[in-house]
Amino acid sequence: MSHDKTKKQAELIREISGVNPYKCMKCGKCSASCPSFNEMDIKPHQFVSYVLNDDLEALVNSKSLWKCLSCFACIERCPRDVKPGKLVDAARQLVVRERGGDFLSADEIPEKLDPELPQQLLVSAFRRYRR
Amino acid sequence: MKYSYFPGCTLKTTGASLDRSARLAALALGFELEEIENWQCCGGVYPLGSDEIATKLSSVRALAEAKAKDQELVTLCSACHHVIKRVNDDMKNVDDIRTRANNYMKLDEAYAGETNVLHFLEVLRDRVGFDNLKAKVTNPLKGRKIGAYYGCLLLRPGKIMAFDDPENPTIIEDFIRAIGATPVVYPYRNECCGGYISLNEKDMAKSMCKRIKDSAEGFGAEMLITACPLCMYNLNKTEGGISVRYFTELLCEALGITEEGKAL
Ligand code: SF4
Ligand code: SF4
Ligand code: SF4
Numbered sequence: 433m434s435h436d437k438t439k440k441q442a443e444l445i446r447e448i449s450g451v452n453p454y455k456c457m458k459c460g461k462c463s464a465s466c467p468s469f470n471e472m473d474i475k476p477h478q479f480v481s482y483v484l485n486d487d488l489e490a491l492v493n494s495k496s497l498w499k500c501l502s503c504f505a506c507i508e509r510c511p512r513d514v515k516p517g518k519l520v521d522a523a524r525q526l527v528v529r530e531r532g533g534d535f536l537s538a539d540e541i542p543e544k545l546d547p548e549l550p551q552q553l554l555v556s557a558f559r560r561y562r563r
Numbered sequence: 564m565k566y567s568y569f570p571g572c573t574l575k576t577t578g579a580s581l582d583r584s585a586r587l588a589a590l591a592l593g594f595e596l597e598e599i600e601n602w603q604c605c606g607g608v609y610p611l612g613s614d615e616i617a618t619k620l621s622s623v624r625a626l627a628e629a630k631a632k633d634q635e636l637v638t639l640c641s642a643c644h645h646v647i648k649r650v651n652d653d654m655k656n657v658d659d660i661r662t663r664a665n666n667y668m669k670l671d672e673a674y675a676g677e678t679n680v681l682h683f684l685e686v687l688r689d690r691v692g693f694d695n696l697k698a699k700v701t702n703p704l705k706g707r708k709i710g711a712y713y714g715c716l717l718l719r720p721g722k723i724m725a726f727d728d729p730e731n732p733t734i735i736e737d738f739i740r741a742i743g744a745t746p747v748v749y750p751y752r753n754e755c756c757g758g759y760i761s762l763n764e765k766d767m768a769k770s771m772c773k774r775i776k777d778s779a780e781g782f783g784a785e786m787l788i789t790a791c792p793l794c795m796y797n798l799n800k801t802e803g804g805i806s807v808r809y810f811t812e813l814l815c816e817a818l819g820i821t822e823e824g825k826a827l
């Protein structure tokens with residue numbers, strides 16, 4: 433990615449998320465609260481640093497984007513109101529908006545369904561994984 | 564007493580027993596849930612991006628209809644509640660979102676967050692009152708040890724949801740006491756069940772749900788109750804361990820409500 437594009441994307445992530453990453457004091461409380469911590473290659477508190485350093489390449493390719501559950505634990509517990517879950521969501525938005533990068537394609541879905549599966553799951557998974 | 568009611572898509576399908584038991588219990592307790600006309604799915608997840616408007620409009624529509632009827636808006640599904648409550652907060656407090664949403668909607672009267680959004684549990688606590696509920700229980704569930712499963716969406720973010728203390732909630736435990744049973748407090752009651760991750764990563768959701776069920780069982784719970792069809796699904800997909808019911812099903816049982824002579 434070119435430097436300019438990266439800078440622009442970092443700004444976009446800050447804008448979409450409305451988060452000010454400079455407030456982070458690296459206490460790690462977000463990562464300690466995160467139920468997906470073990471599954472993530474970039475941990476919630478590291479997410480903040482990547483945005484600060486304009487290191488977007490790594491972020492948009494991170495599998496953490498698809499492991500975040502939007503459980504709001506980090507958002508609730510962050511003592512500095514940085515809300516790393518919002519940054520994760522903004523990066524995910526960026527990927528699906530820019531690349532049309534659907535994480536799941538339409539024909540992958542039927543095999544994952546079963547009769548008890550609630551509507552809510554499908555609707556929210558669609559919102560998360562596709563655009 | 565009449566409330567506007569937003570059932571949501573899941574309560575019309577796999578979560579139908581949550582809807583049915585809530586309506587029956589409401590009637591027995593002296594209030595009525597009047598369904599919003601032509602409501603549309605709220606989308607299931609609150610759009611976190613500060614530039615998203617279109618995805619919030621179905622919530623605004625429901626909120627504006629309740630306002631027009633001068634009613635409070637009641638929800639049951641944790642996810643609907645989360646989305647609608649947060650969109651309402653945006654409409655009240657975020658100028659940019661309010662202006663843009665109203666420009667799209669072209670309502671007779673602009674909507675600015677006037678409607679009060681209540682989860683059914685809040686109606687029980689704040690409108691009916693747990694003491695009054697207790698007085699109406701004809702079949703107290705004595706001796707039943709029940710764990711409350713809160714999950715995420717009812718509680719967080721605490722400032723906006725204003726449902727209960729997000730780290731140490733008591734509302735469902737108080738509900739359990741009101742229906743005559745014994746609440747079991749266990750550490751995982753407000754941890755996430757995995758939510759929509761179970762579509763694609765079943766194992767991850769299962770390990771999260773197993774932790775929740777094991778934790779509750781370890782502290783002596785014989786069953787869990789929830790307000791969320793997705794929590795219900797995820798917990799049930801994780802074989803073994805204690806059973807999971809909707810809180811409204813136990814409410815009906817305690818109120819002695821039966822359908823065609825058989826228990827719900
Ligand atoms: S909890 Fe907040 S302040 Fe602490 S590391 Fe995470 S983002 Fe930074
Ligand atoms: S919102 Fe995402 S990043 Fe934050 S704690 Fe939950 S799963 Fe982790
Ligand atoms: S939250 Fe769920 S059940 Fe509720 S309307 Fe939206 S998707 Fe459907």
Ligand code: SF4
Pocket residue numbers: 501503641642713714715716717754755756757758759791793794
């Ligand atoms: S606990 Fe699970 S389904 Fe329930 S609210 Fe959290 S993620 Fe959603």
